[in-house]
Amino acid sequence: MPTEKRINEEPESVDSKKPKHDHFAKGIAPIKPEFIVENAPVNDDVYNDDEAEGGDRQEAAPAANGKGRKKRGQNKNRDLRQQHEEVRLCSTLVDPESGRECKFGPDNCRSTHNVEEYLENKAEDIDGVCPVFSAIGYCPSGLKCRWLGSHYNKETKKLIKDLVKQEESKETNCEVNKITNEAKILLQKKKYVFETASKYIPYLDSMVQNEENLAKQEANKDNQAAYIEAPFKVSEKKKLNLKGAKIVSPLTTVGNLPYRRLMKTLGADVTYSEMALALPLLQATNAEWALPKAHRSEYPGFGVQIATSKHWAAAKAAEAIYRETTNVSELNLNCGCPIDLLYRQGQGSALMEQPARLMRILKGMNACSGDIPVTVKIRTGTKDGHNNAKQLVGRILAENTVAAITLHGRTRQQRYTKEADWGYIGEVAKVVEDWNHAKEEDKDVSDTPATQFVGNGDVYSFEDWHNAVSIPGVDSVMVARGALIKPWIFEEVEAQQYLDKSASERLDMLQTFANFAIEHWGSDEYGVGLARRFMCEFISFTHRYIPVGILERLPAKLNQRPPAWKGRNEMETLLGSTDYKDWIKITEMFLGKASSNFVFTPKHKSNSN
Template structure:
C-alpha cells in the first residue's frame, strides 16, 4: 500500500513500495490510499507510465488507521460513496491497461453494515475488476471474528450482478467482476470453506500468512503442517539472507534488516505448533496461556518479549548494537511496552 501524494511527488521511500522482485509478477498489485480523485488518478497514471511489473491497482477503502481516516482516506471513503465513485472513475481513466480493484470493510461502525449497498453502487458505477471485502467494520479493527456470513451475502450481490450481465446480450462480452473475501483465514479449512461458498471467488490472506508463511503450502496439501523449530529457523534464515542482499551488509543495512526481521517475528511468534495444540482448528485471534515448546528453540520462537526477538535476529545477523531499539508498530499483536 502506497500513499498517492508521496508517489506523485516522487518520494523515494514511497516509490520503493511499487517495486517488485521478478518472482512476484505477473500478479503484483499496488494499493493506493487517496482522499481525492485527482490524487488517485495522477498516482495511477504515474504507476502505469513508470512501472512494468504492476498487474493490479487497488483503491484502499479499508484502512482503519486514525491518521488516514481523519484525512479522508482509507475507510473514511466508506461513508463518502460519491467521492469513492469519482476516485474509481479517475483511476480507470488513468491506469491504461492495468485493471482497477477496490478493497472495503463492512462499514465504519459496528452493527451498521453498509458494504452491501456500497457494492451495488460500485458495480453500477465503479467499473472495477474485483471487489475485496474484509468482514469487519472500521470500529472493530481486529477485535472479534470476521463476519463471513455477511461476506457471503455481499458475494451473492456480486454473483447476481454477473449473472444478469451474462444474460444481457449487450454486456455479456464485458469481463465479470470477481469477489474476494478477507478476514481470519488461518488454515486450509478456512480457505476451502470460503472458496467453496457460492459467490466467493477467492480469498485474501493477510495476517495468516505473516504468522504462518507456509499457509499456502497447507492449502495446496489440504492438511495441517506441523513445522518444527528447525524448519521455522530455515525460513528466518532465508528472510535474513534476502534482507542483507537487499539492504547491504554494512551497519546501516544490517540495522534495517534487523528491524524488519523483528517486525516479522512480532507476527511469527504467535504460531502454535499443531503437534501441541489441545484442539483443532486454531483461531487467529485466540491468545493461549503461556506454553512450553517441545524444545528450547520452539519455546524461544514463541516468546512475546521483543528482547527475545532481537536475540533470534542475532543468530543470523550478529550481535545487536547497544543503541539498537525496537518497538513493534502492529497493535494487533496485543503487545504492551515495558514501563
C-alpha cells in the first residue's frame, strides 16, 4: 500500500498559467490549473442530500412557499430491484452434503434439482477467493457462490470447509440483533406479550386526555406508580460515553451494515442503524427488522434509531428491541428527518411542532427500553426564522431523562440549502450544560448521569470536527455526509491534518466494503447484485471527493462546485467520475463483470450520462 502524503494547511503557490475561467471565483473549488479540464462546463448541479436521511422513503420536497415543487436534478421512482438467476437451484441442494429434502419434490419444485444443469448454466466464476469463505471458513451460498471454484472440489463434488476458522469466527465475525422466528410470528399474530408497555401505555393515554387540564395532568403524575414502575431506573441503564467520540450519523440506504463496519475499521467509535419505523417493527416486517442488525464489531457503540408518531408504538417498539436484541447501546428517537412522507404522518421533524406528543413518546421509550438508554435527535426547528430547539430541549430536560440530545443545525425547511448554524447549536449546548450543572446540585437527581449533547451539520474535515467539539457544552459531533464522501475523516481527526489518500488506498477501502457487503448479502448472484447496487450508492458520495493534492488551498468546501478535473493518474480520475457507468466499472474490479440483468439508476440526473 502506498504511503499517504500529508498536506499542509498553507495554500500552495499559484501556477503562472491561469485557466481561462476564474477558478478562485466564489463557489468554485480551488483546483490547481494543471488539473482543470479546459472548455468543460462547471458542474452546477445542486445535490439534494436528503436521501442520506430519508432514502427510498422520500417523496417530493415542499417549496418554501408551501407549494409542491420538483426534486431538482433527481431521478424519481428508481427501480433498484435485482434479478435472480434464470436457472435457479433448489435451496436444499446448495450444499450436496446437507441431507435436506425439498418439501415440493423434484417434479413440483419451481427450482431445478439437476445440479449438473445448474452448474452448466451458471455465470462464470469471479476471480479470486470467496470473501465469505475467506472470512468464516465456509460459504452458506454453497454451489450458488460466484466464487465457487475457490471452495469446491470438482472431483469429489463436495464443498471445502475450514472447520478451525468456522469455530474461530463464531464469536468474532458474526452479525447480531437478529429477531427469532418465534418472536416474529407472535408479533404478526398480535400475540406478543408486552409486559411493560401494556401496563405503561394507559398512563400515557391518560396524559392525552388531561392535556387540556394542566391541574389534572399534574395530579395524574402522582399516580404514575399505579400503572407501572419502570423496571430500570435511569441511573441503572447502560452508560453512554459520547465525550469526544467519533460518531457516524444514522444514514438511510448508504448507512447499511457493510458501510458501518467499514467505518469501524477507519476509526469510528459510534454507529447507528438506518432509521426503522416503529409500526413495521411491530408488524414483524422482515425489511424493518433487518435494520437493527449489526456486526459484532459495532458493539458497544451501536445505536438503533426509530421513528414514530404514536406513544403506544414507541413504547412497544422499545420493549421489543430490548427483549429481542442483545447488542444495542442506545435507542435513538428521530425527530429530525425532513422527508414529506414521514412529516405528513407526524413523524420525524413533525414531532418538534408537537412537544406534548414528543414528551409522551420519550416517556414511553424510557419506561419500556429496559437497560437501553434513550436518546433523541432534533433539528433547530421546522421553519426558517422560527428556531424552537432551545425551548424544546429545555422541556425535554425538565420532563424526561434522556441520555443524550443531538442537534442538527438546520431547519426542516432549509434541508441542505444553507450552512449549519453552529452559533445556535452553541446556544442550545449552553442550555444542556446549565441543566447538568443544576442537576449536580440537586440531591434528588444527582445520581442520574448527565445528559450529553452532540452537534451535527457540515463537518467535512478535522478542523470542522475540532472547532465543533471546542464549543462549550458540545460533547461530540455526529458526522454524516463528511463520512460518506471521505470515509477516512476520523483518521484525519486523530492526525489533526489532511491526509492525501492515493487512488490505490481508496480502492483498498472499496475492496474492504465489497468484502463486507458479500459477507452480509451473500455470495450468490442475487447477493452480488445487492452488493454492487449499494456499492454504487456509496460511490455516488465518494466520487464527490476532490483529492487534496490537486487543490491550491485547503479546505475545499462541499458547497464549492468543482470545474471538470482530472486526477494525478487514470484511477484517480475514474474515482472522481460523475457518470454512474464508471461507478459500475469500479464495482467490477471487486465483484466481477455486471450481468445484463443488473439494474442501477443514480439518484441525480446529472450522474445519468
